Amino acid sequence: MNIFEQQKNEFSERHIGINKEEKEAMLSAIGVSNLEELISKTIPDAIRIKTDLEVPAAISEFEYLSELKKVAAKNKVFKSYIGQGYYDTITPSVILRNVFENPGWYTQYTPYQAEISQGRLESLLNYQTLVSDLTALPIANASLLDEGTAAAEAMAMLFNHKNKDHDHITAPKFFIDEKIFAQTKDVLVTRAEPIGIELVFGDFKHVALNEDYFGAIVQYPDNDGAIRDYREFIAKAHAANVMVVMATDLLALTLLTPPGELGADVAIGSSQRLGVPMGFGGPHAAFFATKDEFKRTIPGRIIGVSIDAQGNRCLRMALQTREQHIRREKATSNICTAQALLSNMAAMYAIYHGAEGLTNIAKRISILAQTLSDELNELGFNNLNEYYFDTLKIGVHDAAAIIKLGALQEMNFHFIDEKHIGISLDETTSQNNIVDILHVFARSINIDTASAGFDADALLENIPSSSTRTSGFLLHPVFNTHHSENQMMRYIKFLENKDLSLNTSMISLGSCTMKLNAATELIPVSWPEFSRLHPFAPADQTQGYLEIITELENYLSKITGFAATSIQPNSGAQGEYAGLLTIRAYHTARGESHRNVVLIPISAHGTNPASAVMAGMKVVVTRCDDAGNIDVADLKAKAEEHKNDLAALMVTYPSTHGVFEESIIEICNTIHEHGGQVFMDGANMNAQVGLTSPGMIGADVCHLNLHKTFAIPHGGGGPGVGPICVASQLVPYLPGHVNITNKTSNIHAVSAAPYGSASILLISYAYIKMLGTNGIRSATEYAILNANYMKARLEKYYKILYTGKNGTAAHEFIVDLRPFKNTAGIEAEDVAKRLMDYGFHAPTLSFPVAGTLMIEPTESEDKAELDRFCDALIGIYNEIKAIEEGKEDKKDNVLKNAPHTQHVVCADEWTKSYSRTVAAFPLPYVKENKFWPSISRVNNTYGDRNLICTCEPTEAYA
Numbered sequence: 001m002n003i004f005e006q007q008k009n010e011f012s013e014r015h016i017g018i019n020k021e022e023k024e025a026m027l028s029a030i031g032v033s034n035l036e037e038l039i040s041k042t043i044p045d046a047i048r049i050k051t052d053l054e055v056p057a058a059i060s061e062f063e064y065l066s067e068l069k070k071v072a073a074k075n076k077v078f079k080s081y082i083g084q085g086y087y088d089t090i091t092p093s094v095i096l097r098n099v100f101e102n103p104g105w106y107t108q109y110t111p112y113q114a115e116i117s118q119g120r121l122e123s124l125l126n127y128q129t130l131v132s133d134l135t136a137l138p139i140a141n142a143s144l145l146d147e148g149t150a151a152a153e154a155m156a157m158l159f160n161h162k163n164k165d166h167d168h169i170t171a172p173k174f175f176i177d178e179k180i181f182a183q184t185k186d187v188l189v190t191r192a193e194p195i196g197i198e199l200v201f202g203d204f205k206h207v208a209l210n211e212d213y214f215g216a217i218v219q220y221p222d223n224d225g226a227i228r229d230y231r232e233f234i235a236k237a238h239a240a241n242v243m244v245v246m247a248t249d250l251l252a253l254t255l256l257t258p259p260g261e262l263g264a265d266v267a268i269g270s271s272q273r274l275g276v277p278m279g280f281g282g283p284h285a286a287f288f289a290t291k292d293e294f295k296r297t298i299p300g301r302i303i304g305v306s307i308d309a310q311g312n313r314c315l316r317m318a319l320q321t322r323e324q325h326i327r328r329e330k331a332t333s334n335i336c337t338a339q340a341l342l343s344n345m346a347a348m349y350a351i352y353h354g355a356e357g358l359t360n361i362a363k364r365i366s367i368l369a370q371t372l373s374d375e376l377n378e379l380g381f382n383n384l385n386e387y388y389f390d391t392l393k394i395g396v397h398d399a400a401a402i403i404k405l406g407a408l409q410e411m412n413f414h415f416i417d418e419k420h421i422g423i424s425l426d427e428t429t430s431q432n433n434i435v436d437i438l439h440v441f442a443r444s445i446n447i448d449t450a451s452a453g454f455d456a457d458a459l460l461e462n463i464p465s466s467s468t469r470t471s472g473f474l475l476h477p478v479f480n481t482h483h484s485e486n487q488m489m490r491y492i493k494f495l496e497n498k499d500l501s502l503n504t505s506m507i508s509l510g511s512c513t514m515k516l517n518a519a520t521e522l523i524p525v526s527w528p529e530f531s532r533l534h535p536f537a538p539a540d541q542t543q544g545y546l547e548i549i550t551e552l553e554n555y556l557s558k559i560t561g562f563a564a565t566s567i568q569p570n571s572g573a574q575g576e577y578a579g580l581l582t583i584r585a586y587h588t589a590r591g592e593s594h595r596n597v598v599l600i601p602i603s604a605h606g607t608n609p610a611s612a613v614m615a616g617m618k619v620v621v622t623r624c625d626d627a628g629n630i631d632v633a634d635l636k637a638k639a640e641e642h643k644n645d646l647a648a649l650m651v652t653y654p655s656t657h658g659v660f661e662e663s664i665i666e667i668c669n670t671i672h673e674h675g676g677q678v679f680m681d682g683a684n685m686n687a688q689v690g691l692t693s694p695g696m697i698g699a700d701v702c703h704l705n706l707h708k709t710f711a712i713p714h715g716g717g718g719p720g721v722g723p724i725c726v727a728s729q730l731v732p733y734l735p736g737h738v739n740i741t742n743k744t745s746n747i748h749a750v751s752a753a754p755y756g757s758a759s760i761l762l763i764s765y766a767y768i769k770m771l772g773t774n775g776i777r778s779a780t781e782y783a784i785l786n787a788n789y790m791k792a793r794l795e796k797y798y799k800i801l802y803t804g805k806n807g808t809a810a811h812e813f814i815v816d817l818r819p820f821k822n823t824a825g826i827e828a829e830d831v832a833k834r835l836m837d838y839g840f841h842a843p844t845l846s847f848p849v850a851g852t853l854m855i856e857p858t859e860s861e862d863k864a865e866l867d868r869f870c871d872a873l874i875g876i877y878n879e880i881k882a883i884e885e886g887k888e889d890k891k892d893n894v895l896k897n898a899p900h901t902q903h904v905v906c907a908d909e910w911t912k913s914y915s916r917t918v919a920a921f922p923l924p925y926v927k928e929n930k931f932w933p934s935i936s937r938v939n940n941t942y943g944d945r946n947l948i949c950t951c952e953p954t955e956a957y958a
């Protein structure tokens with residue numbers, strides 16, 4: 001490579017952590033002479049790609065940013081008054097810089113290891129408190145994917161509540177008021193049909209609810225912006241034993257009577273406008289709050305208060321026994337990755353502004369809306385909303401003409417119909433903006449001037465007294481302390497310091513692929529050309545985005561060996577669901593709608609069966625053999641048994657056991673012979689890219705986790721993107737969207753926004769552009785190299801479960817800790833917690849096999865870091881040996897007492913049987929870079945028995 005080529009490929013060398021000398025040493029430790037030998041021992045030849053992927057050659061980071069600026073310029077940032085669930089907002093710079101753009105926050109993993117996650121757990125608890133306070137409902141989750149899917153989750157929760165026996169559905173109907181957002185309706189339509197819900201659309205004032213209904217949904221304020229009083233409706237619904245969901249707006253609730261006080265059973269919506277940029281549709285955190293009776297069935301993650309081993313208050317993810325990794329097809333929903341980073345931003349926004357600040361923002365918007373309404377009235381334009389918060393519905397002669405005039409002045413309004421225009425104001429709207437809007441309307445009737453008088457003390461006559469909020473909210477000290485920038489910056493840092501992220505050490509979570517989230521990939525996400533676009537802005541203003549999305553979809557199709565891609569799903573699990581819907585629609589179109597059986601190997605991730613049930617399928621579990629491979633005989637027998645109804649197989653490849661199963665082609669053929677389609681779970685694509693592909697192995701559809709393989713950060717539990725890539729026969733069934741009218745699709749939307757979490761697609765796009773065709777293949781090769789190197793070092797100490805036929809692992813491998821239970825009383829959890837004392841996050845614990853750790857180093861780590869991690873596990877092995885040999889006590893030892901906090905180690909009294917140094921500084925490298933877990937081991941059951949999911953009174957912290 002000459003020095004010019006070298007510059008173009010510089011990103012690859014930075015993304016991949018291993019240099020040439022290290023590579024040679026690692027290959028020799030594994031016992032192979034070159035990388036190709038390792039790869040051919042690992043991936044069956046029959047499924048190897050023999051040519052280069054059709055993606056462009058690499059470009060440098062500098063070149064990429066310069067090119068991207070040109071594409072960004074094709075996006076036009078107009079003032080958007082479109083509303084419909086998306087509003088411009090001001091992200092406080094202190095939050096933008098210290099949370100959104102800070103790897104200490106965005107590279108975190110979901111807080112399963114509570115002892116090194118107290119910062120984000122506290123922030124998520126703040127979010128739950130914010131949602132619970134504003135909605136006046138006692139329990140809220142830590143986020144869902146978007147408003148549309150949150151509405152669908154609410155519908156499903158209430159459906160299951162009322163129809164406990166799915167074989168005898170007694171109340172199949174769900175009422176949808178016609179004035180909810182169009183995209184929410186679209187998602188509800190998608191989600192209702194497969195599980196047997198009948199949707200009834202109409203006007204809430206006229207519907208006669210009866211025992212056939214289990215639930216209803218209304219929007220507050222409605223999609224036109226009108227504030228309507230739902231008290232009577234809710235009372236009538238309850239009298240008929242029908243539960244009510246209110247889709248609502250958190251900012252509006254600072255001024256409006258909250259859903260809980262109106263009697264609603266569930267409140268959902270988006271918290272986007274609390275400081276999270278529109279980003280052409282996402283990512284944003286949806287919220288979900290409900291009554292206490294639903295606390296065990298609420299979808300998504302919930303943060304709860306518990307105690308640690310010292311009896312001190314701490315936080316953890318609560319009620320995990322409801323989730324898919326435990327309950328599989330009986331789980332309450334398939335939500336795994338959600339939108340943690342974005343709920344953290346919204347929580348910080350609320351903390352920074354406090355109740356008074358939020359109320360002032362809401363009042364300012366509402367006063368501006370009232371002023372605009374009055375002044376438009378003066379001009380002869382009527383606002384049809386008698387009562388409203390921020391949105392006017394203006395009667396006009398020719399809506400299209402006014403929208404055109406607006407566009408000339410770089411403003412977007414909402415086209416309701418030929419005679420009506422919607423105008424939604426937001427936090428960024430100024431007095432000048434109001435005058436500009438008036439100018440547009442004046443010009444439409446040939447008046448040249450317009451002006452407005454503003455009264456900062458105006459009474460909000462646009463909000464009726466019956467709907468005016470009287471109750472307090474955000475009274476907890478956390479919302480009343482950090483209002484100066486120093487305080488805010490320090491609070492964010494205080495929390496960040498408690499959490500182990502990728503900027504501390506490697507996070508080798510098998511199946512989760514915690515690879516580098518490069519700064520150059522992330523920087524453009526904050527550029528206004530990408531962050532301030534409304535998802536429903538006209539296409540001529542979003543050409544830059546559309547170009548990138550088309551290109552990215554094309555790359556992903558090439559990489560997976562498929563015909564087309566949809567980037568709409570907002571997480572891996574949503575991708576599974578969307579993929580199964582395409583299969584369902586395909587069978588239905590062929591007159592085979594009875595095909596509803598999905599075969600799922602026992603080793604599959606819990607979201608697979610949960611998604612299958614959501615798609616209306618029946619799950620049949622197939623076995624694995626002793627080597628961890630799919631039991632082909634069992635699979636064939638079950639495919640034969642269900643051949644008349646077989647819809648699909650869901651298969652993860654390489655398997656969740658980290659093996660490229662040789663039988664994969666035979667498995668796919670078997671499914672096809674019996675009329676089924678093959679869905680491949682793409683969580684392990686980081687072992688495939690450039691070397692093999694789902695298309696090549698014979699699958700028909702796969703989902704990808706862009707937040708794994710394609711470098712989007714995990715954000716402490718989201719965001720994520722879960723595109724689906726499909727073979728040609730499934731292309732007609734990719735998800736559609738009410739706002740994409742130029743494409744026809746046979747299925748409705750799976751996400752609220754047409755292009756899902758559009759702004760973070762930039763990250764995966766950059767990843768592919770900067771690595772280029774060679775780089776993305778090398779990344780896979782090095783991911784496999786790193787895993788096999790670690791395996792080679794660790795197999796001298798630990799039993800490694802499952803390898804391929806040549807004894808190699810794929811990109812991850814499983815360390816079996818079960819034997820130590822008998823020999824030393826040590827369990828996998830003890831090892832996971834002890835790793836924290838060594839400065840590491842535990843690998844994936846007890847998935848897919850209980851009592852094991854699954855290690856996935858990724859290609860981005862350097863050899864020294866891999867060695868440090870191996871040294872830590874070897875150190876722990878020696879500690880276990882000492883217990884086995886009776887040199888250390890079985891109960892009072894470094895593993896059982898792990899992790900050791902600073903507080904415990906520095907206490908005046910030390911009664912343990914080992915030294916403080918052994919406890920806290922077990923290896924020399926730890927002394928140089930000590931990361932202190934902030935709590936002792938969390939008590940897992942206490943928190944669930946004493947469920948508290950909002951900030952408690954201050955005394956509780958004492």
Ligand SMILES: Cc1ncc(COP(=O)(O)O)c(C=O)c1O
Nearest residue numbers: 336337511571572573605683720
């Ligand atoms: C194998 C597998 N499938 C599916 C998922 C679900 O993906 P997501 O969390 O993005 O919904 C995961 C998540 O880790 C996974 O490991």
